[in-house]
Amino acid sequence: MNEATQDFIRKHRNDDVRQLALQAKQEEVDLVFALDQIAGWQTARRKLPSWAAIDDIHYPPHLSMEQCSSEQTARYKTRLVQSLTLHQEPISHHPTTLVDLTGGLGVDFSFLARGFERAVYVEQRAHLCELARHNMPLLGLKAEVVEGDGTDFLHTIDHATLLFLDPARRDGHGGRTYGIGDCTPDVLSLRDELLQKADYVLLKLSPMLDWRKAVGDLDEQWVSQVHIVSAGGECKELLVVMQRERGAEPMKVVCVNDDSVWMPRHFEAGHSAFWPKTDGVLTQNGMRFGPKREAIWPKTQEEGIRMYLYEPNASVMKAGCFGALCEDFGVSQLAPNSHLFVAARLVEDFPGRKFQIEAVSSLNKRELKPLLQDLTQANITVRNFPLSVAELRKRLKLKEGGSTYLFATTLASGDKVLIFTRRPCTP
Numbered sequence: 363m364n365e366a367t368q369d370f371i372r373k374h375r376n377d378d379v380r381q382l383a384l385q386a387k388q389e390e391v392d393l394v395f396a397l398d399q400i401a402g403w404q405t406a407r408r409k410l411p412s413w414a415a416i417d418d419i420h421y422p423p424h425l426s427m428e429q430c431s432s433e434q435t436a437r438y439k440t441r442l443v444q445s446l447t448l449h450q451e452p453i454s455h456h457p458t459t460l461v462d463l464t465g466g467l468g469v470d471f472s473f474l475a476r477g478f479e480r481a482v483y484v485e486q487r488a489h490l491c492e493l494a495r496h497n498m499p500l501l502g503l504k505a506e507v508v509e510g511d512g513t514d515f516l517h518t519i520d521h522a523t524l525l526f527l528d529p530a531r532r533d534g535h536g537g538r539t540y541g542i543g544d545c546t547p548d549v550l551s552l553r554d555e556l557l558q559k560a561d562y563v564l565l566k567l568s569p570m571l572d573w574r575k576a577v578g579d580l581d582e583q584w585v586s587q588v589h590i591v592s593a594g595g596e597c598k599e600l601l602v603v604m605q606r607e608r609g610a611e612p613m614k615v616v617c618v619n620d621d622s623v624w625m626p627r628h629f630e631a632g633h634s635a636f637w638p639k640t641d642g643v644l645t646q647n648g649m650r651f652g653p654k655r656e657a658i659w660p661k662t663q664e665e666g667i668r669m670y671l672y673e674p675n676a677s678v679m680k681a682g683c684f685g686a687l688c689e690d691f692g693v694s695q696l697a698p699n700s701h702l703f704v705a706a707r708l709v710e711d712f713p714g715r716k717f718q719i720e721a722v723s724s725l726n727k728r729e730l731k732p733l734l735q736d737l738t739q740a741n742i743t744v745r746n747f748p749l750s751v752a753e754l755r756k757r758l759k760l761k762e763g764g765s766t767y768l769f770a771t772t773l774a775s776g777d778k779v780l781i782f783t784r785r786p787c788t789p
Contacts, residue, residue, distance in 0.1 A: 463512030626686035717783035739764035
């Protein structure tokens with residue numbers, strides 16, 4: 363990169379890339395490269411602040427930047443790996459070694475590598491290897507960059523402390539794939555060799571994947587941990603840890619949402635806490651919930667009992683561990699398909715959003731009228747309900763926003779209800 367291009371990037375780092383692209387070309391400026399660097403830095407400022415803080419880091423074209431891990435999720439993987447290797451007994455003549463068989467931009471690698479004596483980055487695309495050779499020293503890393511196929515490299519190694527793979531989730535036509543067997547490299551066909559050559563194998567899989575099927579495909583006897591990682595309310599990654607020497611400990615399932623981490627205490631494969639059956643009658647603190655709506659809400663309101671509603675975060679929803687949620691936090695599910703929970707107390711550490719229930723109503727206009735009389739706006743959520751948010755908002759004539767949170771859902775009895783709530787301030 364010549365000095366003119368470098369000056370252009372520094373001068374226009376905060377400018378609109380689309381507007382810059384319309385400018386007249388300057389002979390001494392590599393405009394295509396400069397625009398990639400400006401757009402990359404702007405994305406890194408949001409996703410990878412520690413990278414953005416270092417001058418002269420080089421970034422790939424836009425798509426690779428959007429698809430790369432965020433710093434938040436990369437740091438979580440680092441903590442996960444540290445917990446795995448913390449008490450690892452060193453093998454004689456073998457330094458602790460990380461091998462990333464699917465290097466990509468190298469974000470995950472750059473964070474994971476700091477915990478190992480030797481770190482090997484493997485990537486078959488030449489331009490990404492060139493970026494890695496340039497960036498890793500700037501990030502303070504001494505890394506071995508291998509340009510080649512990860513599967514071929516796997517066949518050449520004897521031992522690694524950790525093998526990390528983020529299989530490509532696009533087919534030959536650019537379409538997304540979500541099954542493990544459809545990704546590249548094919549982890550299912552490589553499983554035995556991966557387990558033979560590493561103490562731990564960490565797989566980063568699509569958040570669209572059904573984690574139960576993924577565990578079943580890989581064979582549960584080799585899977586020690588499953589981590590469902592969300593950030594900003596959106597499920598980002600499914601992490602699977604495999605070990606050849608698992609011991610007798612049951613598989614762990616961990617739900618992570620930003621700073622909230624919950625590991626169900628009662629989970630065992632096939633346990634009813636994860637796949638609960640329901641007869642439509644739920645009990646909480648001696649109070650009966652359903653199947654008749656009238657048996658729940660009016661009685662508790664007349665007795666002056668505060669009721670709270672709980673909405674699980676994205677990772678818990680993805681995990682589907684609703685029975686375990688009830689057991690661990692003492693809440694009750696309103697209905698099997700609604701995935702909303704209630705309790706007569708404020709559960710501060712519940713993994714999700716918490717609301718105090720103000721009122722509950724059917725869709726009957728006469729019942730709704732006094733509740734809507736002074737209400738002009740509300741935040742609406744629809745769960746297992748025949749109307750969309752837009753349709754319900756139009757029907758109720760409510761604008762978006764305000765301090766009221768309205769949940770439209772279906773109870774176990776089949777009754778359609780609107781639950782008026784606000785965010786709780788005190789227990």
